[in-house]
Amino acid sequence: MVTKQLKDLSEDADLRRADSLAREIFSDVANKWALLIIETLGDRTLRFSELRKGVEGISHKMLTQNLRMLERNGLVEREVYPTVPPRVEYTLTEPGRGLRATVDGMCDWTQKHLGRIEDARRRFDA
Amino acid sequence: MVTKQLKDLSEDADLRRADSLAREIFSDVANKWALLIIETLGDRTLRFSELRKGVEGISHKMLTQNLRMLERNGLVEREVYPTVPPRVEYTLTEPGRGLRATVDGMCDWTQKHLGRIEDARRRFDA
DNA sequence: CCGGATCCTTGCCGATACTG
C-alpha cells in the first residue's frame, strides 16, 4: 500500500518532469530563428558566415545564440578547424534532420496557402 | 526586347513579394504561443476561457493577441454568440488544420527525442 | 573568420483597470 502510493507519486513526478522538459524543448525549438536556421542548413554543411548569408536578416548575435542552443540540444554538430583564420562548420545531426522534416512541412504549408492567407488578411483588415 | 525586360522585372518583383509575404507568415506562425494554441485547439471548438486553461501558462493578453493574429491569417474562425454573458468560440479552419498536422509532427518529434536531447544537454553543460 | 562581452534600444509581455 504505502510502497504503491510512493510508486504512484514518483511516477507522477516523472510524468511532470518529462512534461516540463518537453515544454522547454518546444520553447527552444518553436521560434522563428531556430526553425529558419534548421531549414537553411538542410542536409548541407555550412560555415558560420555562409549560414549568416543564408538566413536572411539574422544578426551575428542571434545566429551564435541559436546555434549554441541547437548544439546544446544535440540538433546541430559544430566542427572547428584550428586553422588561421579559424573555420567552423555546422551540420544537422540525425535528430536535427528529423525536426527538419517537420519544418519542411511548415514551409510547404506556407507556400501552399500564400494566396488564401493574403485574401483572409485583406478581408480582416477591412 | 524592352517588353521582355519589363516582364522579367515584374516577375522578379512578384517573386520578391511572395517571398516577403511567406517570411511574414512564417514569422507570425513560427512562435511558441501560436503553435501551442493551434495544437490545443486540435479539432475541437473551444471558448476563450477553455483555451486559456488548455494552453498552460499563457496570459490573457497573449491569448487574445495570438488569436487575433491567427484569425487575421484565416487559421482560426471566431464565432460570437451575442448572449449575456457573451460566449465566443474558436475553431481551426481548413488551412489551420493543415498547419496543425505539421505541429503534431513537431510534438511527436519532441516526445520521441526527449531522452536523447536530455543526454545531449548534460554532455554540453559539462 | 568566429565568438564572447558590453552597452543600449526596442518591443514583448504581465498586471491592472475599464467597457459591453
Added chain:
DNA sequence: CAGTATCGGCAAGGATCCGG
C-alpha cells in the same frame, strides 16, 4: 465572459569592440 487600453519592467535583440 470576452476584449481593449495603458503602463511599466525586463528581457530580447542590434551595434560595436576586442580577443583567439
